[in-house]
Amino acid sequence: MALIIHAGSTNKNAMKALIVAEYTGVKVELVKDFQMGVSNKTPEFLSLNPIGKVPVLETPDGSVFESNAIARYVARLTDNTLFGASLIDYGRIEQWIDFATLEIDSNILRWFIPRIGFAVYLPPAEEAAISSLKRALAALNTHLASNTYLVGHSVTLADIIMTCNLVLGFSRIMTKSFTSEFPHVERYFWTMVNQPNFLKIVGEVKQAESVPPVQSAKKPSETKEPVKPTVKDAPKEEAKKEVKEQVAKPEAAEEVVEAPKPKAKNPLDLLPSSKMVLDDWKRLYSNTKTNFREVAIKGLSFVFPSFKKLISV
Amino acid sequence: MALIIHAGSTNKNAMKALIVAEYTGVKVELVKDFQMGVSNKTPEFLSLNPIGKVPVLETPDGSVFESNAIARYVARLTDNTLFGTSLIDYGRIEQWIDFATLEIDSNILRWFIPRIGFAVYLPPAEEAAISSLKRALAALNTHLASNTYLVGHSVTLADIIMTCNLVLGFSRIMTKSFTSEFPHVERYFWTMVNQPNFLKIVGEVKQADSVPPVQSAKKPSENKEPVNPTVKDAPKEEAKKEVKEQVAKPEAAEEVVEAPKPKAKNPLDLLPSSKMVLDDWKRLYSNTKTNFREVAIKGFWDMYDPEGYSLWFCDYKYNEENTVSFVTMNKVGGFLQRMDLARKYAFGKMLIIGSEPPFKVKGLWLFRGKEIPKFILDECYDMELYEWKQVDITDEAQKERVNQMIEDYEPFEGESLLDAKCFK
Numbered sequence: 001m002a003l004i005i006h007a008g009s010t011n012k013n014a015m016k017a018l019i020v021a022e023y024t025g026v027k028v029e030l031v032k033d034f035q036m037g038v039s040n041k042t043p044e045f046l047s048l049n050p051i052g053k054v055p056v057l058e059t060p061d062g063s064v065f066e067s068n069a070i071a072r073y074v075a076r077l078t079d080n081t082l083f084g085a086s087l088i089d090y091g092r093i094e095q096w097i098d099f100a101t102l103e104i105d106s107n108i109l110r111w112f113i114p115r116i117g118f119a120v121y122l123p124p125a126e127e128a129a130i131s132s133l134k135r136a137l138a139a140l141n142t143h144l145a146s147n148t149y150l151v152g153h154s155v156t157l158a159d160i161i162m163t164c165n166l167v168l169g170f171s172r173i174m175t176k177s178f179t180s181e182f183p184h185v186e187r188y189f190w191t192m193v194n195q196p197n198f199l200k201i202v203g204e205v206k207q208a209e210s211v212p213p214v215q216s217a218k219k220p221s222e223t224k225e226p227v228k229p230t231v232k233d234a235p236k237e238e239a240k241k242e243v244k245e246q247v248a249k250p251e252a253a254e255e256v257v258e259a260p261k262p263k264a265k266n267p268l269d270l271l272p273s274s275k276m277v278l279d280d281w282k283r284l285y286s287n288t289k290t291n292f293r294e295v296a297i298k299g300l301s302f303v304f305p306s307f308k309k310l311i312s313v
Numbered sequence: 314m315a316l317i318i319h320a321g322s323t324n325k326n327a328m329k330a331l332i333v334a335e336y337t338g339v340k341v342e343l344v345k346d347f348q349m350g351v352s353n354k355t356p357e358f359l360s361l362n363p364i365g366k367v368p369v370l371e372t373p374d375g376s377v378f379e380s381n382a383i384a385r386y387v388a389r390l391t392d393n394t395l396f397g398t399s400l401i402d403y404g405r406i407e408q409w410i411d412f413a414t415l416e417i418d419s420n421i422l423r424w425f426i427p428r429i430g431f432a433v434y435l436p437p438a439e440e441a442a443i444s445s446l447k448r449a450l451a452a453l454n455t456h457l458a459s460n461t462y463l464v465g466h467s468v469t470l471a472d473i474i475m476t477c478n479l480v481l482g483f484s485r486i487m488t489k490s491f492t493s494e495f496p497h498v499e500r501y502f503w504t505m506v507n508q509p510n511f512l513k514i515v516g517e518v519k520q521a522d523s524v525p526p527v528q529s530a531k532k533p534s535e536n537k538e539p540v541n542p543t544v545k546d547a548p549k550e551e552a553k554k555e556v557k558e559q560v561a562k563p564e565a566a567e568e569v570v571e572a573p574k575p576k577a578k579n580p581l582d583l584l585p586s587s588k589m590v591l592d593d594w595k596r597l598y599s600n601t602k603t604n605f606r607e608v609a610i611k612g613f614w615d616m617y618d619p620e621g622y623s624l625w626f627c628d629y630k631y632n633e634e635n636t637v638s639f640v641t642m643n644k645v646g647g648f649l650q651r652m653d654l655a656r657k658y659a660f661g662k663m664l665i666i667g668s669e670p671p672f673k674v675k676g677l678w679l680f681r682g683k684e685i686p687k688f689i690l691d692e693c694y695d696m697e698l699y700e701w702k703q704v705d706i707t708d709e710a711q712k713e714r715v716n717q718m719i720e721d722y723e724p725f726e727g728e729s730l731l732d733a734k735c736f737k
Contacts, residue, residue: 072407095382102379
């Protein structure tokens with residue numbers, strides 16, 4: 001019986017466990033019909049994860065949340081070398097997993113999330129985030145100058161988690177001119193995402209050409225999923241965001257990416273014509289400065305005859 | 314042979330592994346004479362951890378950094394139940410470790426660090442941090458309503474890490490009225506910190522009475538350690554902070570607490586009197602609006618007394634850190650604030666040089682006496698962050714450099730000035 005991950009299909013955090021499963025042969029599937037902001041708000045979901053975030057793994061023995069924990073759990077289901085071949089290997093794999101999370105991912109998100117409008121944009125905070133990210137990438141670059149993999153001589157869980165975190169950065173906000181300062185990180189990243197087990201889950205990655213422009217204060221959002229990091233299909237415009245409440249904490253936001261729809265005739269244009277002209281009402285509403293009730297509300301009843309029954313003017 | 318942890322003695326992140334060791338019987342010790350900001354800047358240390366942060370564990374087989382990784386490694390050295398007794402236990406222990414780090418610790422730090430002046434204070438960011446923290450504590454509270462421990466029926470690694478992270482929150486910023494909304498978290502926390510193995514490492518914890526007031530733009534700091542979360546001794550005034558560069562990322566800061574000193578006579582007052590009066594120079598410097606070089610600079614050399622005073626160039630040793638403009642400026646500002654004790658005996662100009670990072674920080678100082686006053690070296694820790702060279706006033710090139718630094722001459726040594734700060 002396959003393990004089920006509750007997350008959207010573009011969630012880079014869910015990809016961690018899915019890539020592990022490719023390496024180890026365990027069956028892990030994404031839940032069907034997951035709707036961000038809806039599926040993770042049900043009482044059933046909250047009993048799996050009281051904070052209501054994704055991804056969550058469902059197993060026959062119970063649920064696990066936190067993407068790194070899920071990836072570790074899946075990795076321990078079978079004998080494999082994803083945790084290294086010695087105790088010191090293990091310690092270092094855990095160290096790079098934590099580094100990938102606290103130094104790389106958190107700073108990428110601190111930079112990215114306000115720019116796509118899901119947290120308040122504050123220039124000094126952004127400057128500090130970029131500085132911290134550069135410091136972390138410089139340290140990673142130093143390590144990768146003499147190492148092909150983070151630990152040992154083959155892919156471990158540290159590489160899977162680090163790469164998934166970098167996918168978000170490379171595809172959405174770190175341009176070539178930014179990453180060219182860290183050539184060993186670049187080499188590492190492109191090697192990793194082209195490994196067959198990564199390619200199968202992540203798909204083709206194209207590096208961002210520009211930093212997202214700062215959005216004005218946006219729709220709030222509550223439970224979020226990481227943005228779609230891959231370009232499995234042709235690049236699409238972000239046509240729709242499902243969001244609820246604005247949180248400043250750097251959490252990844254889910255964006256539902258839809259293809260631009262061909263312009264169709266709006267069926268409302270095909271209705272029989274009406275003597276009410278909506279723009280007339282809007283103009284009346286906006287221009288009425290005094291005696292609002294007498295003028296605008298009364299006027300509404302002329303513009304919208306059946307409204308007259310609802311108000312006493 | 315004991316494993317060695319490089320960290321200060323009050324570092325709550327180092328305590329994680331130390332508590333694990335109490336449970337499992339492994340020998341782990343803190344390194345001796347660790348100096349935050351100094352010990353972790355050496356090339357040897359950076360070879361252990363290229364990002365230069367603490368704690369770092371040294372083992373016979375090599376080093377491990379990241380406090381949670383260190384704790385996990387130590388826990389795996391022996392057979393024990395800190396990772397649970399089943400695979401699903403293990404998964405859940407890892408889940409609560411990550412939750413303790415990403416949901417609890419990171420939000421506590423986002424709230425705390427700007428308030429103690431080690432990151433820029435931004436009200437909307439604080440509001441969001443508190444909101445996220447409450448959301449996390451509410452979820453934790455729900456879980457602990459029906460669980461004594463995070464996983465299973467005994468202490469696991471998740472409890473050790475969660476508790477260490479909560480210690481910082483409870484003792485420094487989360488008051489009783491804040492935590493009373495999460496009674497199960499309160500019950501859990503006080504139970505945990507009173508377990509003998511915790512008490513031995515953490516010491517007695519007293520809950521914060523109030524939220525720290527917002528500090529004005531402060532001393533910058535780079536590598537930081539968590540603040541002393543315990544009150545092992547009587548509460549003391551925070552007399553000194555060891556910090557380097559202001560980072561907005563929520564990292565814990567180390568504070569060295571000293572008792573207030575009795576007022577001593579300043580040895581500089583006992584020097585033979587000099588015809589140069591420092592205040593006259595400061596007045597001339599400040600009041601000269603035009604023809605600065607002809608009036609003020611000339612006036613300086615006319616009044617300068619090389620027997621009673623000395624001139625020094627200083628050069629910041631770690632310019633590679635200066636990657637953020639306002640952080641660098643704050644760092645220098647902090648230095649000048651800490652020089653306040655020398656105001657009667659010193660005049661200084663600090664220049665921040667360059668049009669892009671890394672910025673160079675260089676300065677010129679005039680001190681009473683023929684040496685850098687010892688009380689300044691003792692009291693102002695920034696002094697050791699700079700290379701100091703006495704100005705040879707017989708060397709015309711050096712004299713000219715003095716002149717340029719006094720008058721904020723641009724371009725200075727070929728570069729534009731980001732900022733110039735005067736200590737007078």
